[in-house]
Amino acid sequence: MNVMAWLRQLWAALRLLLVMTVLLGIGYPLVILLVAQALPAQAHGSLVIDATGRIVGSSQLGQKIDGPQWFQPRPSMSDYAGTTSGGSNLSPVSQAQATAVEQRRAALVAANPNAVGAIPDDALTASASGLDPDISVAYARWQAPRVATARQLSIDEVNRLIDQATTRAPLGYLGQDAVNVVKLNALLATR
Numbered sequence: 001m002n003v004m005a006w007l008r009q010l011w012a013a014l015r016l017l018l019v020m021t022v023l024l025g026i027g028y029p030l031v032i033l034l035v036a037q038a039l040p041a042q043a044h045g046s047l048v049i050d051a052t053g054r055i056v057g058s059s060q061l062g063q064k065i066d067g068p069q070w071f072q073p074r075p076s077m078s079d080y081a082g083t084t085s086g087g088s089n090l091s092p093v094s095q096a097q098a099t100a101v102e103q104r105r106a107a108l109v110a111a112n113p114n115a116v117g118a119i120p121d122d123a124l125t126a127s128a129s130g131l132d133p134d135i136s137v138a139y140a141r142w143q144a145p146r147v148a149t150a151r152q153l154s155i156d157e158v159n160r161l162i163d164q165a166t167t168r169a170p171l172g173y174l175g176q177d178a179v180n181v182v183k184l185n186a187l188l189a190t191r
Contacts, residue, residue: 048182050189057182062133065185068111069150071143073181074135075104075126101125114145134178137166153191161187 165184
């Protein structure tokens with residue numbers, strides 16, 4: 001191989017290395033950073049701050065909450081512990097899953113005597129991570145009578161809060177509308 005031909009190939013390789021380094025090492029990360037900053041949820045992080053300025057949780061993580069005056073999240077097999085997140089891995093047709101669903105159904109009926117209609121499925125089954133912060137709009141509305149009674153609010157006012165905490169499905173059809181329980185409870189705390 002000719003030395004001049006080899007030097008031309010070396011020079012072409014070095015130019016390509018320089019162009020790719022600038023393009024993929026600087027340009028691409030910069031574009032991703034700008035896109036991430038443009039997204040509203042990312043610009044402020046996932047912290048949920050109440051009316052007093054106190055951090056009450058993360059919009060990305062479900063958390064255990066007690067009391068009839070609060071909306072309840074989906075059941076969690078890990079008791080909402082981020083260090084041990086995960087589902088039960090029970091088969092949908094297993095006896096253990098059927099027993100867990102029936103126990104949850106009995107507890108929900110007892111805790112929500114004024115609820116109307118069938119209990120939504122997401123209230124009866126644990127999320128895969130055990131840390132899901134979202135519930136269905138149906139589950140939030142199913143809990144609304146209990147929360148309204150405990151807080152002495154009108155059902156219409158509670159439903160307006162549910163609407164404020166509802167994230168619409170992307171493009172109107174990808175997935176389903178969801179209610180972030182942490183955000184909803186933070187809104188309730190202001191009432």
